[in-house]
Amino acid sequence: MNEIIFSDGQKPNYYYQIRKGSVKLTKDRENGTEAIFSISITGQCFAETLLFSDKVYPFNAVAMEECEIFKVPGEKFVEFIKSKQxxxxxxxxxxxxxxxxxxxxxxxxxxxxxxxxxTELFRVLKEYYSKYEPFSYQIPFTRQQLSSITALRLETVIRTVKKMEKNNMVQIINGKIFY
Incomplete structure (x- = not known):
């Protein structure tokens, strides 16, 4: 968990495919907090588009849990893509x-x-995973991660989630948020 796969400023040399686990693409802010740009999960690839440019990574890739990741040299991946439609x-x-x-x-x-x-973040996540019933989707993030994703302070996220629970917009079960 929290193992760095690659760092901001490194040159892209590999195609990464997640066999098991989840990876976040992050950037450290000046105030010591973390911005999360995206999260990739089992079956998805990440940062592959940068193999087609001459740019360095503008973010870090960090394992959010124990992961199994296929790592293919970038040149081989690009050759494969060129040869197969x-x-x-x-x-x-x-x-x-x-x-x-x-x-x-x-x-x-x-x-x-x-x-x-x-609310908009929760709605988008719920829609992405095709969950439609009230409180049928468990938000897969901690309050700290929600803070990093939404650029809100941790205290604001905690207070807002409590208000949402009071307004029957979410349910909190064993510390987990259901929307």
Whole structure:
């Protein structure tokens, strides 16, 4: 857990595919907090698009739990993509889906009201995982991680989640948030 896979400023040399676990792409802020840009889970790849540019990683990749990750040299991955059309289309589809949700998250971050910001995040996550019944989706993040994802202070997240529970917008069961 919290094992660094690669660091901000390193040159991309590998394609990474998560066999088991989850990985967050983060940036350390000047005030000592962490910004989480995205979280990839079992079956997903991460940071692969940078293999097609001459840029360094603008973030860190950190394992959120014990992970099994396939690591393929970047040149071999690019050769494979050039030679096969179907995997390239799959990669385009995956990235289109990911970009869609990133744009939704950018919109979410532009919301000033903390309750609306968290509600929108929870709604998007619930929709992504096709959960529709009230309180059927367990938010998979700690309050600290929610703070890092939403750019809200930890205290604000804690207070807001308590208000949401009081307003019957979420349920808290054994410390876990259900939306």
């Amino acid at each position: 179907e995997p390239l289309l799959d990669l385009y589809l995956f990235n289109a889906e990911r970009m869609y949700y990133r744009f939704i998250m950018l919109n979410c971050l532009s919301i000033n009201d903390s309750m609306l910001r968290l």
